[in-house]
Amino acid sequence: MNNRDNMQDHKFQRKAIQVKEAQARVMQYAKVLGIEEVPLSQSCGRYLAEPVNAPNPFPAFNRSGMDGYAVIAADTQECNAENPVWLEVIDNIPCGAVPSADLTPGTAARIMTGAQVPEGADAVVMIEITESRDRDGKTFVLLRKPQLAGSNITPRGFELKEGQLVLPAGRLIAAGDIAVLAAFGIPLVKVHRRPKIAIFATGSELLAVDEPLQPGKVRNSNSPMLEALVREAGGEAVMLGAIADDLELARSKVQMALETHDLVITTGGVSVGDYDIMGDLVREKTGEMLFNKVTMRPGSVTTAAVRGGKLLLALSGNPGACFVGFQLFARPVISLMLGAAQPLLPEWTAFMGADYTKVNNYTRFVRARLEIRDGSIYAYPAGIDESSVMVTIKDSDCLIIVPPEARGLAAGDQVKILKLPGEIIG
Amino acid sequence: MNNRDNMQDHKFQRKAIQVKEAQARVMQYAKVLGIEEVPLSQSCGRYLAEPVNAPNPFPAFNRSGMDGYAVIAADTQECNAENPVWLEVIDNIPCGAVPSADLTPGTAARIMTGAQVPEGADAVVMIEITESRDRDGKTFVLLRKPQLAGSNITPRGFELKEGQLVLPAGRLIAAGDIAVLAAFGIPLVKVHRRPKIAIFATGSELLAVDEPLQPGKVRNSNSPMLEALVREAGGEAVMLGAIADDLELARSKVQMALETHDLVITTGGVSVGDYDIMGDLVREKTGEMLFNKVTMRPGSVTTAAVRGGKLLLALSGNPGACFVGFQLFARPVISLMLGAAQPLLPEWTAFMGADYTKVNNYTRFVRARLEIRDGSIYAYPAGIDESSVMVTIKDSDCLIIVPPEARGLAAGDQVKILKLPGEIIG
Incomplete structure (x- = not known):
């Protein structure tokens, strides 16, 4: 075995930990950020x-639920179609006004929806079933039906008590x-406060979005995707571009980024190849490595480290693995920094909508879309869900959790899924 | 009957139309807006x-899915643990590079994950199961297991064809x-382009958010809620405040707002009371009234009109009715202006999580929250869902559609629901 193999052998000896353990390790470094006031x-x-x-x-006062007349229900108990009760209209209470008088037996007040019901009144009669009459310079309202006490009044404190x-x-x-x-x-x-989150990619193969395609190269799609994911999670994304596979460069970039941001997320450079600089970087003894292997697919090489109390999340460069790594590790960290009560993705039980036959010794997070039919919820695995695959991310609204060693899943089986943020595709 | 009653009688004679018909009437005036380019x-x-x-x-080229060696699978068919095949390493292909040579039988190329596989190669062997040897100034890789053609290579166009x-x-x-x-x-x-949407409230009872509470008055909570809903739907909210119950003022405000915005949404002033100025306004013959009564609860007084080709949606001032009116009528209009493929709220079937006993002659849209258990989806009606109630809006992620004349709904019954935007509360 030559020298290079020795070095690589060291790289291979990563100790894999479980997803929940890895989540716990990063989440304990996610400190809730300071409070700021923002306009409503x-x-x-x-x-x-x-x-x-x-x-x-x-509401802060007894509120009329109708346009009509505030009355005393007891005054209306004897009336009927032939023998209306005549009530003298002693007030007119538009919305926003204060009643000018309390009701006494035999009186009523014209009142608008939302207006304050006068003291003494215990019912509002909708205007459509009333008649009004003027007599002797006074206005009367005629009712031909007994009213129930409390009707059409929303009592003070009905929605919320002080x-x-x-x-x-x-x-x-x-x-x-x-x-x-x-x-x-x-x-x-x-x-x-929103966490400031530095995002950069590593990889000599990366082109910027506005560069023409070149042989052997690919455009950096992970950085813009991470930017959108960080914002969706409530963070402020600070884009630091892409750097070539250069350990020296990566080291100074990470250092600078950690100093001036609350969290640093990178994509690429964490597998076991010669140029996997992020993996090399976190093995240096300048900080604590939290993990560099997780028993999951995709994204088993997802790496996390702490330096100066700040987190570095080094996600895979494979788009599918980068996406899953973000959702499982970066999102809960950002949520905790924001003080969210529930930082983790919601876990639901769903039925498999189709068979899923791939078997693995690691827990697999399969991109899938949900469909709701007849009150049940079905998860359909994306057609292609390899770690490297980018195109099915957009068609996924959940991740099916396929346990390790599962003998494949059949349509109709119950499975746990993690609901991704956003609307269900249907 | 005196003069005032005559006037009111006219107001009562509203012709109610069905929700779907009302939606169709507003949606036909929702023109898709012009195209603009925005940065990714x-x-x-x-x-x-x-x-x-x-x-x-x-991908644009055959891509290696592993750090390892690109090989010709046929070269490996005879090897085993005791008799490794020796392949000469003729190239080293990092990510982003172009292979410098095609593979010929007996040769291999060191290759990184994501790099372009050289012509001639049809498999990549992961580095972990290889050994390398230097001999006579050349580097060889030793394989002890036959490789399958195609393994660890993502072929050009695997995700998408040109x-x-x-x-x-x-x-x-x-x-x-x-x-x-x-x-x-x-x-x-x-x-x-995002539609510019003017929002104002009417009602002499309304206080601004930063004003101290006064007897008989309430703070205007609908305008800020509508602002948030408009933004959530993708529109640009333009806040025009609140005006007192003054027909003259409302008329000029509406006129001004329609001239300089794509849509005008108002809240309040549409029921049958003396001060319901928006209702009066749309009955004037300066534009076409699309409807001023819909067979729905809450929000039966929801009103829509067209003036100069532009839509005015006059929603109820009751918070619950305002919210439902927005979701049923304003949201699809905004979505269509934005060119959304699916402008209406998704309609799902769910199980009732609890009884709902209220009966009505109109279709009722009951605020509710969804819960997912064991692969089924349950809808729980909000505790209080009167039209005037504001506090349960925040706890709702769907609207249960209770058909007219339904004899109440029992827990376990299947119902149609409209999914509201945002996450399921759970």
Whole structure:
């Protein structure tokens, strides 16, 4: 065995760890970032840094659910089609106004949807079933049907009591949360700062997107994909381009990137070849290597290290493996930095929509799409799901977890899947 | 009957139409907008304006899937553990390089993962199962196992043939599509311009988010919610605030908004009360009213009109009704303007997770959350789902479609649901 083989042999002796263990190792270095305030209109898609409790009951007053008349239900108990009850209209309460008088027996108040119901009233009659009459300079409303107490009134605090928890910390802010925050007068929302995430690729074969194709070379598709994935996860992507297979260059790039970013993600250079510089880099003793082999396909060479307390995630250069590595390791780290309550991808049980025959000694994360039929959820493996394959990433909304040593999966079998972010393809 | 009642009577005589008919009426005025080019890094979340066909086979060359040796499989057929075959290593092909020689029988080439396989070679042997020897100034690789032709080589065009459709027009661009666009050298992506959508609220009861609460008044939560929903749908929200219940003011605001925006969405002022100015406005003969009543709950008063070829969607001021009205009518309009292939919310079949007893003569769109258990999908109605209720919007990921006259739904019943955008709450 010559010298080169000796060196390579060292490279081969990677100790593989389980996915869950690898996730735990990177996640313990994912520190939640500082809090900043953003305008309500910019808070969608961020994670709440503090819980929101109702500062007041909601609604804050007994609210009319109809355009009509506020009445005292007891006044209407004897009326019928032939013998209407006449109630004197003593007030007119548009939305946003305050009633000018309390109701007393025999009186009613014209009221609009959303307006504050006057004291004394306990029902609102919809205008469509009323008649009004003017007599002796007064206005009366005629009712021909008894009303139930409470009807068409939303009582104060019906949706939320004062002090009640409305939005827990760690919640992803969506349109419905925006409504709550607006209703409670929160124009500035406390969220965790977005992590700045440096992304670069390694590989002498890489061309930029705007370069013409050249023999033997490929365009760098992983970096733009990672940029989109980082943003989807809520991080701020900082693109550091691609570097050639040069250990010296990689070392200084990683060093610089770690100093000025919260996380560094690289793609490429982690397998066992001569030019796998990221793999070489993390074996240097300048930091702690968390792992350089995971019992998974694709992406078994996924590597993670810590330097100066900051994480370096070195993902495979194979597009499929890069994608899976991001979802399993980078995404939860970013989510934790953002203070997300649930950093991991949701795990569901689904039925196999088709057979999957590939067998492996490692857990396999098979790109697949979900389909919902008759109340059941089916997972269809992507046609081609090799580690190197790029084109099926776009057609996947989940990863089927195929356990190691499984004798293949048949259509109809129950399987665990990890739901990828975004809509179900259907 | 006095004069006011006459006027109101006119208001009550709204002709209700079905949801599908109402959707068809607004959607026919949703013109797809012009095409613009955006940088690849800004294209995520947009809809492709033109299909993308593969400009070259992908991969563009026979690609090594391993770090190892490119060989001629036939050379290895006779070898075994005791009698290795010696192949002369005539080339070293790193990623991004072009082979300097074709393989001939008895030769091999050192090759890296992702590198171009030389002509003549039909297999790559992973380095881990090889030995190398230097003899007489030449380098040899020793193999002790026959290799299958084709192994560890991804053939040219394996993922995509030249000219093959990869991404159809109208597709929402996500991370996987970004990878495809990058790989095919598309730094500028053709998408449809985002519609500019004016949003304003009407109601004298409305306070801005940063105003202190006042008796009888509520903060305007619908406008910020609509802003978030418009952005989620891909539109550009232009916030025009809230106006008091003043027909004159509303008329000029609508006119101005229609002139300079692609769509105008209002909230409030569409029921039958005295101050329902949007309802009054669309009955004026300056434009075509598409509908002002829909056989649905919540949001039966949802109103739509066309003026100068532009759509005005006047949604209910009730938060729940405003939300549902947006999802059923505004969202598909925005999607069509963006050139989306599937403008409507996905319709799925799910099982009821709990009973739902409310009965209505109109189709009801019940806010609900989905849960996936053992491969089945269950819909749980929100605790309170009155039209006026705001707080359950945030906890909903779907709308259960309860048909009119349904005698209530029992847990376990199959129902149709509309999946709302965003993740399933679980």
